[in-house]
Amino acid sequence: MAGESSLLISKLVEDYKRDESRLLDIVREVQAAYGAICEDSIDQIARELGIPRVRVADMVSFYSFLSRTPKGKCVIRLCNDVVDKMHGLEEVARTFEKALGIRVGETTPDGLISLEYTPCIGMSDQAPAALIGSLVVTSLKPADVPGILQAIRREEGKIGQRGLFPNAEVRQNLRQGGPVFSAPFESGVALRKALNMSPEQVIEEITQSRLRGRGGAGFPTGMKWSFCRKAKGEHYLICNGDEGEPGTFKDRYILAETADLLFEGMTIGGYAIGAREGFLYLRGEYEYLWAHLEQALARRRRLGLLGRNVCGREGFDFDIRIQLGAGAYICGEESALIESLEGKRGAPRDRPPYPVQKGYRNQPSSVNNLETVCCAARILEKGAEWFAALGTRESSGTKLLSVSGDCRQEGVYELEYGVTIHKLLELVDGCEAQAVQVGGPSGVCVAPKDFGRKISFEDIPTGGSVIVIGPKRDLLAIVKDFTEFFAEESCGWCVPCRVGATLLVKKLDKILEGRGTAADLEELKELGNTVKLMSRCGLGQTAANPALTTLQNFPDLYKKRINAEPFIPAFDLPGAFSEFAAVTGRKFKLEDEQ
Amino acid sequence: MSQEKVSIIIDGEEVGAAPGQTILLAASEAGIYIPHLCYHKDLSPGGHCRLCTVKVNGKPTNACTMEVGRGMVIENDTEELNLQRRHLIEMLFVEGNHICPYCEKSGNCELQALSYRLGMLAPGYPYLFPRKELDASHPDVYIDRNRCILCGRCVRSSREKDGKCVFGFEGRGIKTRLAVNSARGLSETEMTAADRAASYCPTGSLMLKRVGFKMPVGTRLYDRKPIGSDIEEKRE
Numbered sequence: 145m146a147g148e149s150s151l152l153i154s155k156l157v158e159d160y161k162r163d164e165s166r167l168l169d170i171v172r173e174v175q176a177a178y179g180a181i182c183e184d185s186i187d188q189i190a191r192e193l194g195i196p197r198v199r200v201a202d203m204v205s206f207y208s209f210l211s212r213t214p215k216g217k218c219v220i221r222l223c224n225d226v227v228d229k230m231h232g233l234e235e236v237a238r239t240f241e242k243a244l245g246i247r248v249g250e251t252t253p254d255g256l257i258s259l260e261y262t263p264c265i266g267m268s269d270q271a272p273a274a275l276i277g278s279l280v281v282t283s284l285k286p287a288d289v290p291g292i293l294q295a296i297r298r299e300e301g302k303i304g305q306r307g308l309f310p311n312a313e314v315r316q317n318l319r320q321g322g323p324v325f326s327a328p329f330e331s332g333v334a335l336r337k338a339l340n341m342s343p344e345q346v347i348e349e350i351t352q353s354r355l356r357g358r359g360g361a362g363f364p365t366g367m368k369w370s371f372c373r374k375a376k377g378e379h380y381l382i383c384n385g386d387e388g389e390p391g392t393f394k395d396r397y398i399l400a401e402t403a404d405l406l407f408e409g410m411t412i413g414g415y416a417i418g419a420r421e422g423f424l425y426l427r428g429e430y431e432y433l434w435a436h437l438e439q440a441l442a443r444r445r446r447l448g449l450l451g452r453n454v455c456g457r458e459g460f461d462f463d464i465r466i467q468l469g470a471g472a473y474i475c476g477e478e479s480a481l482i483e484s485l486e487g488k489r490g491a492p493r494d495r496p497p498y499p500v501q502k503g504y505r506n507q508p509s510s511v512n513n514l515e516t517v518c519c520a521a522r523i524l525e526k527g528a529e530w531f532a533a534l535g536t537r538e539s540s541g542t543k544l545l546s547v548s549g550d551c552r553q554e555g556v557y558e559l560e561y562g563v564t565i566h567k568l569l570e571l572v573d574g575c576e577a578q579a580v581q582v583g584g585p586s587g588v589c590v591a592p593k594d595f596g597r598k599i600s601f602e603d604i605p606t607g608g609s610v611i612v613i614g615p616k617r618d619l620l621a622i623v624k625d626f627t628e629f630f631a632e633e634s635c636g637w638c639v640p641c642r643v644g645a646t647l648l649v650k651k652l653d654k655i656l657e658g659r660g661t662a663a664d665l666e667e668l669k670e671l672g673n674t675v676k677l678m679s680r681c682g683l684g685q686t687a688a689n690p691a692l693t694t695l696q697n698f699p700d701l702y703k704k705r706i707n708a709e710p711f712i713p714a715f716d717l718p719g720a721f722s723e724f725a726a727v728t729g730r731k732f733k734l735e736d737e738q
Numbered sequence: 739m740s741q742e743k744v745s746i747i748i749d750g751e752e753v754g755a756a757p758g759q760t761i762l763l764a765a766s767e768a769g770i771y772i773p774h775l776c777y778h779k780d781l782s783p784g785g786h787c788r789l790c791t792v793k794v795n796g797k798p799t800n801a802c803t804m805e806v807g808r809g810m811v812i813e814n815d816t817e818e819l820n821l822q823r824r825h826l827i828e829m830l831f832v833e834g835n836h837i838c839p840y841c842e843k844s845g846n847c848e849l850q851a852l853s854y855r856l857g858m859l860a861p862g863y864p865y866l867f868p869r870k871e872l873d874a875s876h877p878d879v880y881i882d883r884n885r886c887i888l889c890g891r892c893v894r895s896s897r898e899k900d901g902k903c904v905f906g907f908e909g910r911g912i913k914t915r916l917a918v919n920s921a922r923g924l925s926e927t928e929m930t931a932a933d934r935a936a937s938y939c940p941t942g943s944l945m946l947k948r949v950g951f952k953m954p955v956g957t958r959l960y961d962r963k964p965i966g967s968d969i970e971e972k973r974e
Contacts, residue, residue, distance in 0.1 A: 183921040198906030198919040205908040205917075472910075489907070494785040494803040636888070636907070636914030638788050643829035646912045647863050667862070674825045677798050678788045714864040 149178050149185060157192040164193050165505075167203055167487035171210055172428075172470055180214040199488075206489040206635075207470035208262065209428050216251045216258035217301030221275040224261040225390050226625050227548045227611060228271040232285070236272050237261075239286040243293055256301050257293070263473065263629055264390035265429040268548035268611070269317045269555050277303040278431035281311040314432075316397055320571065322542045322558030323534065324522045325398070329405050332449050334525035338412045339457045343373060346416040350520055352528035354540040358515035359384060359476075360583060360607035361682075362539075365520065368510055372417040372500040375508035381414045381422040382504060382511045384481055388427060388473035389584035390629060391609035394544035397556045398514055399426075399433045403440040407464060409517030411444075411454060412524055414462040417510050421463060424514075425481050428469040437466055473633035477681050478511040479503075480635065491637045492681035515544055515608070535561030539600040543608065547572045549581075550614030565604070566595040574612040579619055579698070584609035585626035586686035589619075591697040619701055623690040624652040630687035641684030644675035648691060654714055660706045669695055746810040748792075761801040761812060762790055769973030771966035772814050773823050773856065775848055776889035777802040778938055781898055784890040787830075789823050789852070820856055827853045828861035833912070835870065835884040836941075842950035843942030845958030849887060850941075851965035866912075875923035878931035878947055886916050886943040892935045899934035902927075916943075 156173055160166035170189060174181050181189075181204045190197035204210045222228075222237055237248060240259055244252055251258040267273035270282035281292065288310050295308040318326070338346050351366030372379060383406070387395040398406055410422045426434060441464055444450045454460045467485055469475050475484045479493035482504050503509025519541055523531045532540045539561035548554045551574025559568070565582070569575045580590045582599065583606035590597065590604065597603050613619060631645035651668045654660050672688030672695075679685045695702060721732035743754035746761070748770055755764030760783070765772050776787040783802040790801040793813040801814075813819065830849060838844050870883035888907070893916075896904040904927045908917040920926035929935070936946055955961070 187921065196903035196906070196919050197921070198903060198908075198917050201917060202906050202908055206910050474910075489910075494783070494800055496804070631911060634911040636910045636912070638786055639826050639829055639833075639887075640788055642888075642912060642914060643833045646866065647829065647832075650864055671825075671863075674822055678791055678822055678826060680785060680788065680800070 150188060152177055153188050162193060164195050165487040171204055175210050179217060180211050202489050207472050209471035216256050218277055218296050218303055219258045221260045221262035223265045223273050225264040225268060226622050227268040231271045233272040235286050236284045239289045243289050266393040266396045268391050268393060270315055279303055279312055280314050280432055281309055282314060283311055316401060317555030319553055319555040320557045324519055324542050325402055325558050331404050334521045335408050335411055336455055338415055338524045339455055343416045349528050350523060353523045353531040355519050356601060357513055359513035360605055362601040362605055365516055368500060369416045372508045372510040375501050377507040379417045379419040380504045380507060380509040381410055381417060381419045382509055383410055383424045383514050383517060384511055385514050386425050386427045386469055386476040386481060388476045389607055389609045391548055391584050391611040392607060393546040394556055394608040395514055398518060403437055405518045405521050406514050407444055409521035410464055411462055412520055413517050415460060420461050423485060424464060424466045426466050426468050428471045431468060474635045474683055491635045536600050538602040545610050546608050547610045549612035550574055551612040561600045562598050564596055564598050565590055576615050577612045578615045579613040581611040582606050585629055585690050589693045589697055620656055623694050624656060626690035627652055638680040640675050640678040641687060645687045647671055648688060655705055658707060659712045661709055661712055662706055665702055744806050744808050746806050748812045749814050755806040759806050761804050761806055764806050766969050769970055771969045772801050773852060774802060775940055778891055781894045786889050789826055824856040824858050827856055827858055828863055830887045831861040832863045832865045841942045845955050845961040848940035851960035855964050873924045875925035876929060879929055879936055880945055880947055881924060882943050883916060885941045887941055888914055889940060891938040892944050895938040896935040904929045904935060
């Protein structure tokens with residue numbers, strides 16, 4: 145085995161042309177082949193690439209799909225998102241544990257199966273869901289577990305992409321189509337129109353359409369492309385397909401159903417900014433879509449829509465490479481994504497300089513959401529005026545929303561900007577909601593009094609996640625869940641996010657246990673403000689949003705949970721003495737202190 | 739010919755800065771102290787501690803990486819920012835296991851000195867009491883991760899000053915840890931007692947052996963003057 149893995153590593157390093165920026169690909173393949181990247185492998189990869197081993201170890205320890213200790217041949221990752229919990233994850237997890245005789249986090253003694261939890265895998269509309277290897281299974285029920293385990297055992301853990309299971313099906317759940325994503329699309333039409341214009345004219349067309357970034361921040365796309373084009377150097381177009389915001393699955397729809405529109409938009413973007421190379425960063429959870437996407441790229445190359453002299457246009461060479469991630473929410477942050485693309489840990493950079501000045505390999509790079517470039521393709525096809533007439537003044541066009549949670553019509557909706565939350569709840573049949581989480585955990589928890597507010601950049605922006613929270617849910621437990629997610633996904637680079645997110649969880653714990661006082665609510669708010677104000681990137685700056693937006697919009701929920709005592713210590717003194725008590729047989733009582 | 743200076747305002751005071759200079763450096767040269775911990779003037783900035791956060795035209799910004807720009811109005815020594823900085827110091831104290839009263843670094847420790855300067859009496863957050871590893875494998879240098887604040891100074895100085903790569907990070911979130919370039923410990927790396935990297939640790943985490951109490955407590959750097967005094971003395 146050792147000799148075998150050593151040969152594989154040498155071959156991989158050779159295949160990737162000793163390019164250290166492909167380190168993520170190399171370690172992913174070692175992980176896939178051997179279920180771990182052991183210390184010897186780390187040494188060998190470092191030696192053959194000619195980089196310090198601490199860099200390889202860093203990479204392996206950062207991404208959640210990579211492991212230094214051996215895992216089972218087949219890893220079952222149960223998605224433990226809030227929505228999965230709403231729809232019966234607990235029962236499914238207990239059934240797996242019982243059937244396997246192990247706990248979540250462990251591997252069966254025969255080394256065949258590991259059972260783990262993983263954050264949102266983009267299947268909230270068909271939860272509970274899980275990844276088995278890279279295969280997705282959806283709408284799990286406890287009764288499905290024996291069939292799944294039987295199939296894994298029969299195949300001796302080698303599942304690959306084959307659908308051997310019940311539930312190995314991803315439904316796209318498009319509930320309402322719209323003009324951008326559901327209209328017929330002919331490959332090359334928008335691109336040829338673009339190529340008949342100068343790059344500056346293409347950018348002008350996008351500017352006229354008032355298209356803004358669909359990831360949530362809403363930066364004007366025309367301006368971004370213009371900045372990038374004007375910056376000197378080798379230009380890169382990078383498409384962010386790392387949708388990791390819990391409750392988001394609209395990119396899944398794009399990748400599966402409108403990949404051609406996506407690649408057309410990327411090519412247009414590449415032409416506009418003067419790039420020769422584009423990247424699609426695909427989240428590791430969507431590995432099952434990879435082959436399909438490569439086919440779409442191959443088809444476009446055959447049609448002359450990618451490669452040398454695109455569409456016969458002399459001097460415009462452009463191609464796209466797909467980079468697969470390995471399980472890190474933070475890589476959805478544009479500068480962290482670039483770091484990951486360069487084969488490093490996904491730690492965000494300090495900005496400025498912005499990626500449009502110094503991005504991938506310190507060259508001008510435009511990082512765009514995939515929905516954004518799809519819109520750009522349509523704008524070239526149908527004109528800026530057509531697009532600008534949709535939506536609102538500040539937010540032109542439509543938005544793909546992924547709606548899940550306590551509603552009967554969960555799925556993907558393409559709606560014009562400006563739709564009210566109330567209207568949306570009617571569409572999805574979830575009108576009894578006590579709250580709606582718009583924009584995922586990093587967004588806003590909206591109370592019924594605000595259901596008249598509009599989804600738009602000027603009112604409530606969202607990258608696409610909408611989670612409906614029904615009347616019977618414990619909202620504060622959901623707040624804690626979201627905050628734990630941020631603590632887990634913090635990259636650890638800066639103090640306020642690394643430590644602050646963990647402290648937020650502790651504070652919420654205290655309040656949820658009924659040991660919180662009025663002072664704790666004040667401290668929660670103050671801590672939240674520190675994390676928000678002082679953190680380095682968007683993750684930290686929004687990690688306190690679940691607590692802060694519910695403190696603001698649902699103050700009574702907190703007041704109901706707090707204790708009337710003026711002060712209750714966070715430190716559990718009797719707990720700390722429990723070992724002492726067990727050894728000596730003496731009981732520790734607080735009164736002893738007095 | 740010298741380039742024209744950029745004029746910025748820090749806490750109401752006009753400061754001339756060289757174009758391309760960071761806010762932190764421009765302030766230091768003008769005798770204005772912006773508290774910092776992971777930053778060291780000899781090294782590239784790290785952006786870890788966020789202590790040097792200032793408000794530039796109202797927006798929280800990292801002074802160690804942000805270049806000066808014409809017309810910047812900067813808030814630095816304000817009650818709000820100093821309170822936030824104190825909170826960050828408190829976070830570092832509860833994140834590790836710090837032992838000031840009997841720590842070798844006491845009096846020369848920048849973390850301790852900043853907690854004094856920013857008025858921290860005791861951390862307002864619950865201690866996390868993590869279990870951290872010690873690496874005493876090297877004959878001349880040891881790592882005590884209980885006191886490591888993940889500022890990355892050793893990581894950067896080993897690369898930038900020693901031309902080696904002895905240190906790095908591992909893991910993420912609260913589990914992030916300082917790592918060394920070997921599977922077995924510091925002794926298996928290229929580290930030597932003469933490495934510059936050994937001298938940049940702001941706390942008692944990366945220390946030379948056998949010299950800890952060479953200078954008596956009470957006479958050390960920050961026992962005599964608060965941290966930042968060297969910068970502020972430029973004004974008088």
